[in-house]
Amino acid sequence: AQTVTQSQPEMSVQEAETVTLSCTYDTSESDYYLFWYKQPPSRQMILVIRQEAYKQQNATENRFSVNFQKAAKSFSLKISDSQLGDAAMYFCAYAGTASKLTFGTGTRLQVTL
Amino acid sequence: EPEVTQTPSHQVTQMGQEVILRCVPISNHLYFYWYRQILGQKVEFLVSFYNNEISEKSEIFDDQFSVERPDGSNFTLKIRSTKLEDSAMYFCASSEPTGVNQPQHFGDGTRLSIL
Numbered sequence: 457a458q459t460v461t462q463s464q465p466e467m468s469v470q471e472a473e474t475v476t477l478s479c480t481y482d483t484s485e486s487d488y489y490l491f492w493y494k495q496p497p498s499r500q501m502i503l504v505i506r507q508e509a510y511k512q513q514n515a516t517e518n519r520f521s522v523n524f525q526k527a528a529k530s531f532s533l534k535i536s537d538s539q540l541g542d543a544a545m546y547f548c549a550y551a552g553t554a555s556k557l558t559f560g561t562g563t564r565l566q567v568t569l
Numbered sequence: 570e571p572e573v574t575q576t577p578s579h580q581v582t583q584m585g586q587e588v589i590l591r592c593v594p595i596s597n598h599l600y601f602y603w604y605r606q607i608l609g610q611k612v613e614f615l616v617s618f619y620n621n622e623i624s625e626k627s628e629i630f631d632d633q634f635s636v637e638r639p640d641g642s643n644f645t646l647k648i649r650s651t652k653l654e655d656s657a658m659y660f661c662a663s664s665e666p667t668g669v670n671q672p673q674h675f676g677d678g679t680r681l682s683i684l
Contacts (some may be wrong), residue, residue: 492674497589498677499658499678500675500676500677500678501612501660501662501675501678502675503672503673503674503676506672509654528648532636547611547612549612554617554624555600555602555617555624555625555664556614556617556625556627557602557604557612557614557662557673558614559611559612559613561610561611562609562611
């Protein structure tokens with residue numbers, strides 16, 4: 457079975473600074489997708505960024521980028537120029553041949569002035 | 570932008586009662602999912618649904634749970650006899666028909682409180 461591990465329960469970053477959230481996963485599949493979802497206090501799950509495992513190039517989406525290390529099974533999220541609105545719970549998620557998402561336990565990100 | 574909508578936003582039910590959680594997926598999506606999140610815990614997969622049948626279900630999705638797509642727009646999750654441990658946030662999600670692992674779009678969730 458696939459597992460997703462987020463080892464940082466909480467992180468804090470100052471506004472305008474950069475922060476990196478860590479995620480590791482375990483799988484025996486060769487073809488899969490990885491996601492970062494954001495869950496603000498409103499509780500909605502919002503897709504931040506998506507990475508296909510067969511792509512070597514790291515995905516980027518405006519201020520959000522990933523560092524995907526397939527051999528190490530690592531998938532970290534970098535948030536540049538952090539904004540107050542980035543404060544939320546961030547979940548790393550895996551989807552393999554079955555389309556269901558397997559989530560990590562989440563990292564709560566605080567953004568300070 | 571199209572959204573997944575869930576109703577009600579909050580449901581309070583007595584233990585042992587049946588509850589139906591409703592979802593309207595994005596209109597051209599064909600893959601549907603239910604997840605739950607117990608307070609303070611991670612989001613857990615319950616069931617996936619495609620072509621009018623269950624594609625996969627988790628160990629959580631026992632005989633007390635069922636899903637249905639009664640018409641062309643709604644996707645429901647029924648819990649027949651609720652237990653205290655069913656208290657959680659329930660999220661519906663849908664994705665496009667262009668193959669598996671398209672991004673899943675989530676609704677705002679239904680908070681289910683069992684008394």
